[in-house]
Amino acid sequence: MNRLITVFLSSIFICSTLVAGASDSVASVADIIPRVTSFTIKDKVYELPEAVTFKVKRGNLSSVFQEYMYASSLHITPVVKGTAAITFAISSDMTGVSTEGYIMDITPKGITITAKTETGAFYAVQSLLQLTHDGEVRRLQCAEVKDTPRFSYRGMHFDVSRHFRSVDFLKKQIDAMAQLKMNNMHLHLTDGAGWRMPVDAYPRLTQFAAWRPQRTWQDWRNAGTFYCESDFPGASGGFYSKDELRELVDYASRRHIRVIPEIEMPGHSEEVLAAYPELSCSGQPYKNSDFCPGKEATFAFLEKVIDEVIDVFPSEYIHIGGDEASKDAWKTCPDCQRRMKEEGIVDVDGLQSYLIKRMEKYINSHGRQIIGWDEILQGGVAPGATVMSWRGTEGGKKAIASGHDVIMTPGTYCYLDYSQDAPFREPVSIGGYTPLKKVYGYEPVEADMESDKVSHLLGVQANLWSEYVTEDSHAEHMYYPRAYAIAEIGWSTPEKDYEDFHRRSLAFNDLMQQRGYAPFDLKSEYGERHESLVPVTHKGVGAAVSYALPYSEKYPGVGLSTLTDGKRGGWNNNDGRWQGTLTDVDCTVDLGQEKEINYVGAAYMHSEGAWIHLPEEVVFSTSVNGVDFTPVATVSCDIDPMYPKIITKEYGAPVDGVRARYVRMQATKNPRPGSWLFTDEFIIN
Numbered sequence: 001m002n003r004l005i006t007v008f009l010s011s012i013f014i015c016s017t018l019v020a021g022a023s024d025s026v027a028s029v030a031d032i033i034p035r036v037t038s039f040t041i042k043d044k045v046y047e048l049p050e051a052v053t054f055k056v057k058r059g060n061l062s063s064v065f066q067e068y069m070y071a072s073s074l075h076i077t078p079v080v081k082g083t084a085a086i087t088f089a090i091s092s093d094m095t096g097v098s099t100e101g102y103i104m105d106i107t108p109k110g111i112t113i114t115a116k117t118e119t120g121a122f123y124a125v126q127s128l129l130q131l132t133h134d135g136e137v138r139r140l141q142c143a144e145v146k147d148t149p150r151f152s153y154r155g156m157h158f159d160v161s162r163h164f165r166s167v168d169f170l171k172k173q174i175d176a177m178a179q180l181k182m183n184n185m186h187l188h189l190t191d192g193a194g195w196r197m198p199v200d201a202y203p204r205l206t207q208f209a210a211w212r213p214q215r216t217w218q219d220w221r222n223a224g225t226f227y228c229e230s231d232f233p234g235a236s237g238g239f240y241s242k243d244e245l246r247e248l249v250d251y252a253s254r255r256h257i258r259v260i261p262e263i264e265m266p267g268h269s270e271e272v273l274a275a276y277p278e279l280s281c282s283g284q285p286y287k288n289s290d291f292c293p294g295k296e297a298t299f300a301f302l303e304k305v306i307d308e309v310i311d312v313f314p315s316e317y318i319h320i321g322g323d324e325a326s327k328d329a330w331k332t333c334p335d336c337q338r339r340m341k342e343e344g345i346v347d348v349d350g351l352q353s354y355l356i357k358r359m360e361k362y363i364n365s366h367g368r369q370i371i372g373w374d375e376i377l378q379g380g381v382a383p384g385a386t387v388m389s390w391r392g393t394e395g396g397k398k399a400i401a402s403g404h405d406v407i408m409t410p411g412t413y414c415y416l417d418y419s420q421d422a423p424f425r426e427p428v429s430i431g432g433y434t435p436l437k438k439v440y441g442y443e444p445v446e447a448d449m450e451s452d453k454v455s456h457l458l459g460v461q462a463n464l465w466s467e468y469v470t471e472d473s474h475a476e477h478m479y480y481p482r483a484y485a486i487a488e489i490g491w492s493t494p495e496k497d498y499e500d501f502h503r504r505s506l507a508f509n510d511l512m513q514q515r516g517y518a519p520f521d522l523k524s525e526y527g528e529r530h531e532s533l534v535p536v537t538h539k540g541v542g543a544a545v546s547y548a549l550p551y552s553e554k555y556p557g558v559g560l561s562t563l564t565d566g567k568r569g570g571w572n573n574n575d576g577r578w579q580g581t582l583t584d585v586d587c588t589v590d591l592g593q594e595k596e597i598n599y600v601g602a603a604y605m606h607s608e609g610a611w612i613h614l615p616e617e618v619v620f621s622t623s624v625n626g627v628d629f630t631p632v633a634t635v636s637c638d639i640d641p642m643y644p645k646i647i648t649k650e651y652g653a654p655v656d657g658v659r660a661r662y663v664r665m666q667a668t669k670n671p672r673p674g675s676w677l678f679t680d681e682f683i684i685n
């Protein structure tokens with residue numbers, strides 16, 4: 001893409017929006033999300049007529065596509081007489097674009113769209129809908145556009161297990177996906193929080209395993225994560241009928257989107273095992289989260305479910321989960337042990353692999369392929385399996401190296417359940433901090449990937465796990481605008497210009513709001529923890545720190561200098577500036593010589609979802625010789641340990657001109673087992 005053109009057009013855009021109303025604005029292809037592959041701006045303007053008509057010069061457009069164009073905000077109709085506003089040419093012998101790409105010429109006389117397939121033509125129309133702000137802006141800057149996706153897989157994931165969402169909600173998101181040129185909807189239909197698809201042979205899945213007495217995740221967890229009958233008063237949950245699912249698949253397919261169903265196995269299956277405990281190792285409900293791979297009944301169940309899933313979903317891919325199985329019960333279950341002996345399997349990882357391979361074979365025998373989370377690599381899978389890499393990118397890279405297709409969805413960049421802004425201003429989330437800029441910064445192709453294997457990298461996906469996302473509007477808030485970034489990573493060339501992307505995101509957010517979506521208000525973004533943006537100066541900077549209780553090797557920050565490096569942490573406890581421990585904190589700073597001290601303090605983090613709690617008390621003491629310490633300040637916690645949002649608290653106190661060389665900090669952790677302490681800087685002034 002021509003960067004100069006972009007910069008030039010940015011200034012036009014800003015000027016035109018400042019001085020003129022929408023009707024006088026000139027829409028430019030430089031403003032589209034995802035950014036078009038390449039374009040050349042021409043100096044004339046095309047005025048879109050009142051009635052937007054089309055004709056087909058070459059090839060055919062299906063009635064489905066014609067209906068779609070008519071129903072769109074531009075109400076595009078076939079030309080009856082005179083010239084058409086849009087001329088289509090569909091021809092497989094064009095070069096330079098993929099089957100999803102298109103070439104579009106906007107001239108003073110009209111628009112020509114050339115594409116290999118109707119999918120390419122569909123995406124050209126998506127560009128026009130966005131360009132004109134649903135027909136509000138009629139003056140189009142003339143341009144020659146060539147637009148073709150970088151990756152063939154551009155996905156969004158919907159966790160309808162943790163919170164059930166209506167078909168209407170999903171259709172609305174399909175419309176947004178189409179606009180963003182995304183082509184795969186991953187439906188996470190089953191998980192411990194609820195089963196969402198009827199299976200004729202196992203009616204308890206939707207009579208019982210789809211319902212819970214409490215609506216919110218916190219209430220349900222606190223009440224013990226029990227399910228209930230569908231007619232229990234106030235039961236929360238639900239499921240889709242097969243007709244509804246078929247209708248969804250059809251709706252998506254008219255928008256060139258494939259719906260990929262996911263059935264979790266062998267882990268994340270608490271809801272199934274509560275309804276059908278005979279499929280677990282213990283045979284009792286609420287005991288196990290994994291299917292028992294030792295029992296044939298498990299395979300009878302899974303095969304029956306897959307039969308019905310295949311009948312409803314035409315997708316070539318069936319996602320079989322495969323993540324986070326605990327495998328604990330397998331170690332002592334007689335059925336599992338017998339299976340291992342019979343099959344010559346040496347450990348429980350091998351038993352997971354046995355289940356995955358057996359189900360893969362079954363699914364392949366029905367002409368479909370499996371996708372699984374990266375754990376399916378443990379113990380090996382068949383070459384046809386596609387891997388979704390979520391635990392970082394290493395699993396995906398390994399899979400690519402061994403010839404598997406891979407979809408990248410690393411948690412650090414692609415998990416939209418983390419807060420996107422200062423967590424104290426955001427709805428309750430699972431923790432973390434993943435702002436738009438961070439998502440946008442993700443580059444799926446890494447330097448150490450072998451170039452001849454990169455074609456196995458199919459694309460990227462945005463995942464929204466919905467434990468804490470109860471309301472539909474909250475889900476939209478989490479998806480948008482961050483899904484714009486994933487869409488652009490999937491579609492556009494890899495060059496990055498965050499300022500330009502941010503500008504386009506603001507404009508697209510307005511359009512989304514106009515269409516009734518509830519995106520995060522990017523205009524009023526607070527951003528990273530302000531204290532972390534500038535270095536902090538104090539008397540302890542650069543001083544040596546000794547630890548009576550060691551910090552955790554898992555969260556060392558930058559090691560021994562973390563607490564005196566003058567750098568305070570951000571909203572993410574994993575940003576290398578925070579230091580974590582599962583014990584109390586007991587450390588001492590050596591200032592090198594006696595100094596007058598007027599203030600001691602340190603910030604701690606609270607993130608309940610991540611089991612990080614504030615210390616109950618922090619005691620500061622000083623010493624001249626490093627042996628005899630005198631307490632100088634004690635600060636107690638005044639925050640409820642169950643407070644649901646991420647905050648930081650400064651445990652600080654003035655000290656009245658004490659002279660000392662050594663300053664000690666002792667923090668008493670919250671007594672909950674497994675609770676962490678995180679601190680970033682020991683401030684001495």
Ligand SMILES: [Zn+2]
Binds near residue numbers: 291293294
């Ligand atoms: Zn078992």
